[in-house]
Amino acid sequence: MQNGTPFYQKKGWIITAIIGLILIILIGSIIGTANGLNKKEQNVEAATGEIQTALQNRADLIPNLVNAVKGSQGQESAVYGKIADARTQYNQAKSSYDQANSQDDKTQAMQRQDRAFNLMVSTINENYPNLKSADQMQTLMAQLEGVNNRVTYERKQYNQRVQEYNNRVVSFPSSLVAAMTNHQKLAYFQADQQAQQNPTVDFSK
């Protein structure tokens, strides 16, 4: 058997070849899974950018609101002080977003931006309760609702991307690859609890 048969029919060769093939398939699969994880992570990062844009567009409307307030009867000095405070909070949250190192830090910073904006709006709403019904405010109200909805929409889409990523990180067998390449679960973007409990924050309600 040993002398007559060519080497590739010997048992040792066949076993080595099979093991080699399995290794190749395994390594290829691991690479594929790692690429998939990275791709899902990139989707999350892209979605973060979208939320940040929406948050910024929303905050840009505040000067319009303040101008509209100037013409109305209300507690002017108290309101301006509070709005200034809330604006400082917003800017601080924005800069911590810019300096954030990890995805979870970015999410936290954006949540603070969300809260700061809602604080500004609720301050205005408390002191100028009839503002939203004024005729000249209708366009601005529509714009506010629009930007609010964009933030909500982008937040939901972001959470979808995070869920897709997290599913891959925790589900077997890609969880093995995730552990190897140091991919961890990401936090969801929580909606501002205060905004949900306090309907006056949303001008549309």
Added chain:
Amino acid sequence: MTLIKGFFRPLCLLLLAVCAASLLLTQSAAAEDPNSLQPDSRYPLITDRAKVLSDKTKETVRRQNQTFQKSQQQAQVGILTVDNTDGLSIRDFTNDLTLRKAWQLGSKKENNGVLIVFAKNNGANNVRVVTGTGAEAVLPDGKIRQLLAKYQDDLKSNQNEAVDRGLRQLFQELATTLPSSGRAQQNQQVSPWLIAGVLVVLVAVFAIWRKLRRQYPSQANRDGLIDEQDQRGSGWGPFLFGWLLGSASSGYSRADDDHYFDGGSDFDSGDFGGSDDFGGGDFGGGGSDF
């Protein structure tokens, strides 16, 4: 044996009946659920579940979208009507609907689609107009609100004809605001099918070449040893080649999938869209409603 056969046919029929029944039931129960609602299969741009649209309105919508399709910008304006949004506000309903990417109007590049969503909601007659990011420039939220206010009397009426007229006029206003000029360009993208076809041809050529070399061996192969080695090798070669290529190109995947060992690329159904289909454009939560 005959006993099993006797059971088999009625069992199959029963199974079929159960499947059909459950399919019918789920269709009617999920009618207004934004997470499972589907656009009309024949003409997705008009999905009139609440049956409020007249033939005149549908014809207007069709003709306008045909005009759009011939233009360079490839915008689209669609209408969806439902009886009830199941307790959701029309805004949340539309958000859930568009997040699913089941309605994708407008060109894929420009995202210049507009969708009118109408819900009877027991007489509340809620209307929402959603704009893709590309349409927002000419149709900002404030302007949409103004348009809605303009046709408020018709849209909020409890007369079907008035609602139909309001929707038609709203549609026409939105359509005329969207840019529609020039001529449509031919699709120049390299289709994934082309790449796949080339790969298949390459692998086939590779395999055939191997086979030919075996059949017509050169002088060096006459001693038989190398011959058989070729015979072995041609089995694994194309397989490994194709498989590793697939692995390496896992980054090409365009659609989301649940495969864990992701080795292949996905193909986009948008490459084969007809004149009545969605253009593939996305929405971003913009728009206004009342």
